[in-house]
Amino acid sequence: MTELLKGKPVADRITIEIAEKAENLKASGVVPTLAIVRLGKEPGDISYEKGAVKRAAEAGVEVKSLVFDRDMTQEDLIAEIEKLNEEDSVHGVLIFRPLPKHIDEKAVCEVLDPAKDIDGITSGSLAGIFMDSDVGFPPCTAAACIEMLDHYGYDLKGKKVTVMGRSLVIGKPVVMMAMRRNATVTICHSRTTAEDFAAAGSNADIVIAAVGKARMITEDMLGEGQVIIDVGINMDENGKLCGDVDFDRENPDEGIGAHAAAITPVPAGVGSVTTAVLMKHVINAAEKAADRV
């Protein structure tokens, strides 16, 4: 029977670890602080913010919510981010995206100081990932995949990892992070032939699925005894939340469940770890800032 790799124990453990670090920071006069920048009241943003605020409270991170009108100008938004860059009391900045269409998202992201970029949206952070330097932070969801594997004791060294999807938010950074941990990595994507996709999937020790398509990864694309990290959060045709992997949680001994050694469920898998990773990045940013003083 496949092992369900749930996110909650991972998030809880990270939270306990960073709460202690937050205490130490506060004892030395630093209150680790996350600024959240939200334009309008998009339901997805509000729901994520709610979870982040709760997690922050558990972790001992102060949250500063900045809510602006959705028709705010790009110039004004950039000015606000520049202010946050300057503010020593703010260690991390989360900007909800996608931004409204009248705003050049890339231009706005680039304004953020990579040292405060706790979700890997600046080129500074992404260069850091690519170059293995300690500038900036990887996107939280990408980091959450690695946290999951670490927590459940799956060492990547010398393992074959297949990453499905090549986005800048998950696929590409996960490739770099897995390589840094000495995995042999294969990257499949929408232009990979069906045959190669299935071969790369079946052949891996660890599969990280981040294609963003409901249940696209089917049994024939996977192998025996694998660890499967499902990053997808999709709605299926019945309006039910599901992953990229065609795993039936109700019947975990059938289909993919009968072959996989372990799999992250959707929901309650990788997605449950992202806010804890976000707070971990804020704490790290606060520690680095304190070291610089």
Added chain:
Amino acid sequence: MTELLKGKPVADRITIEIAEKAENLKASGVVPTLAIVRLGKEPGDISYEKGAVKRAAEAGVEVKSLVFDRDMTQEDLIAEIEKLNEEDSVHGVLIFRPLPKHIDEKAVCEVLDPAKDIDGITSGSLAGIFMDSDVGFPPCTAAACIEMLDHYGYDLKGKKVTVMGRSLVIGKPVVMMAMRRNATVTICHSRTTAEDFAAAGSNADIVIAAVGKARMITEDMLGEGQVIIDVGINMDENGKLCGDVDFDRENPDEGIGAHAAAITPVPAGVGSVTTAVLMKHVINAAEKAADRV
């Protein structure tokens, strides 16, 4: 019989193409100019510079050689690079590396304006490669691999490319460039198990070998009908120049030569293309600078 993919025709074609562009630039008052920064008289640097100067003359690129003492201070070197950043008449800057040990190479590289970074040494250039943006330029040798494949008509789309080696100068940027061209990419390195290394090598349509070890890639690590790009430039035990791939140029129908569809020789392969790529980057940088005016 395997096809020898020689570098000279590729370099010559690129040179003709860019010489035309250089003419156009000059007609509009812009003289494409490369500044070469060299500390001391390292034989490798001088030999490369000689080749670059010759290629520049053919391509219509002006070269400005800046030669400093090898015991120059880091501060002075940084000041020189800052001057080159400011100088509108200089479009690209090549800094010979490794720099002497008393200089923090990374710190020096970071000073260079990514717009003039025609050999992919700044984090700005590397972020550009990672993010598929048009900031900076990839390292010339990485770009030369792709130029070779393009020139000889090997389309990467949907192909399985195995990259051997994960350096920041070749492996990682080549992975990104191959992925951009819609290849399915596998990256092997020193921590890949022997079995996985051989499987990834044998299984590929195109192999890019950049491990930096003389003749390390042997027949058993490769497959049938492959295109092999050998980036290595090593000395073998007899002091003879050789690649990373154990291909015997004297007996091209034996060993790897009997199985590969095509292979780049060493010398006279990828290495012969790098100075042409360097000049191509200078011309591109000059064009971009002219567009900005």
